[in-house]
Structure formats: C-alpha cells, structure tokens
Amino acid sequence: DAGITQSPRHKVTETGTPVTLRCHQTENHRYMYWYRQDPGHGLRLIHYSYGVKDTDKGEVSDGYSVSRSKTEDFLLTLESATSSQTSVYFCAISDWSSGSYEQYFGPGTRLTVT
Amino acid sequence: AQSVTQLDSQVPVFEEAPVELRCNYSSSVSVYLFWYVQYPNQGLQLLLKYLSGSTLVESINGFEAEFNKSQTSFHLRKPSVHISDTAEYFCAVSDRGGGSYIPTFGRGTSLIVHP
Numbered sequence: 001d002a003g004i005t006q007s008p009r010h011k012v013t014e015t016g017t018p019v020t021l022r023c024h025q026t027e028n029h030r031y032m033y034w035y036r037q038d039p040g041h042g043l044r045l046i047h048y049s050y051g052v053k054d055t056d057k058g059e060v061s062d063g064y065s066v067s068r069s070k071t072e073d074f075l076l077t078l079e080s081a082t083s084s085q086t087s088v089y090f091c092a093i094s095d096w097s098s099g100s101y102e103q104y105f106g107p108g109t110r111l112t113v114t
Numbered sequence: 115a116q117s118v119t120q121l122d123s124q125v126p127v128f129e130e131a132p133v134e135l136r137c138n139y140s141s142s143v144s145v146y147l148f149w150y151v152q153y154p155n156q157g158l159q160l161l162l163k164y165l166s167g168s169t170l171v172e173s174i175n176g177f178e179a180e181f182n183k184s185q186t187s188f189h190l191r192k193p194s195v196h197i198s199d200t201a202e203y204f205c206a207v208s209d210r211g212g213g214s215y216i217p218t219f220g221r222g223t224s225l226i227v228h229p
Binding site: 043092 | 148150157159163204216220
C-alpha cells in the first residue's frame with residue numbers, strides 16, 4: 001500500500017470555525033489532490049498540487065484553501081466551515097514520472113459541520 | 115474537458131451471476147482509463163487500468179475491462195461475482211498530454227451482491 005495518511009480521521013466542528021485537514025505521504029510523489037465525496041456526486045476535486053508551493057483550484061474550490069510547504073504534506077483548510085462542507089474528504093497522490101499514472105488514495109476524513 | 119458517465123448508479127446481482135458496469139467518456143482523444151473500487155469506509159484503490167496495447171485488461175480478482183475507442187467506452191465485467199465484490203466502483207479517465215494528471219471521475223456505481 002502507498003504510504004498516505006490523513007488526519008484527523010473524524011472531526012465534528014461548529015459552523016463558522018476554521019478547520020485544517022492534513023494529508024501526509026511517504027512516497028515522494030509530485031502530485032497531490034484533495035477530493036470530497038458526497039452521495040450522488042461521486043468524487044469532486046477541490047484543489048491539487050503539482051509541486052511544493054504549486055497549487056491550483058479544482059471544480060469545487062470555493063470556501064477551501066490549500067498549502068504545500070513540503071513534498072510530503074498537503075493541507076486543506078476550511079476558513080469558516082459551513083454545513084454544506086459536511087462530507088468525506090479524500091487525499092490522493094500520483095507519480096506520472098514513473099509511467100504508472102494511477103492515483104493512490106488515503107483512508108479519508110469524515111467531517112461533520114453542525 | 116472530459117466527462118465520464120457511469121450509466122447505472124446501482125447494480126444489484128445475485129452471487130455467482132455475471133455483471134457488467136458501464137462507463138462511457140466524452141472525448142475521443144487519446145486517453146488513459148481506470149477503474150477504482152471503494153469498499154465501505156475505505157479510500158479508493160485501483161482495480162485495473164488501460165494505458166496502451168491490448169484493449170482487454172484484467173485484474174487479479176477476476177474483473178476485466180475492454181477499451182472500445184469507437185464507442186468511447188470502458189465497461190467493467192466479471193463472469194461470476196462474490197459477496198465480497200459488494201462495493202462502489204468508479205471509472206476515471208485522463209487525457210494523454212498536458213494536464214493529464216487531473217483525471218475525471220464518474221459518479222460511481224454501487225454493486226450489491228445478494229446471496
């Protein structure tokens with residue numbers, strides 16, 4: 001299994017509070033991604049990173065920010081959590097330079113905003 | 115931009131019966147194709163992939179998928195399913211070339227295997 005962890009695994013927070021989710025990899029992969037998974041919507045890309053300090057928006061980036069100061073860590077921040085951000089969040093990594101092209105996913109973080 | 119359609123949101127089937135999960139994508143440009151499986155309360159994991167070469171690809175647990183360029187499809191099949199195959203299945207497509215490290219996912223198909 002690819003070395004990818006997410007923390008916390010579960011979190012309950014109140015509307016309006018800031019929340020930071022962490023993704024940590026030990027594979028030295030260049031690309032990292034944050035997705036949210038909701039019933040009926042499948043996986044939707046929030047933000048992604050193609051290197052240290054290099055990030056870009058996905059299709060559902062409003063209300064989220066990211067940072068990547070080290071190859072191994074990719075942080076997702078909800079500046080002011082809303083109930084619509086209740087979801088399961090997955091981090092993924094990929095390494096296109098190896099010619100494999102697939103993504104490896106973390107175990108997910110279940111976030112509930114009350 | 116690609117779009118990926120998984121035609122069935124849910125597929126119920128009895129154990130030992132064959133199953134097909136359908137996946138169509140929008141663009142006929144050269145693509146990489148993937149099927150991922152998600153077991154309950156877990157992340158996604160790669161089931162099989164098509165990058166080039168033979169259009170029929172197989173997984174270690176009996177699934178296979180066939181790349182059909184003319185129909186822009188990558189349907190997943192298994193001749194005899196087990197209870198343990200109950201899971202969510204996602205089809206994903208990446209365009210070859212620039213920006214191809216951002217795959218497009220379908221909405222998923224829930225395979226429910228009944229005893």
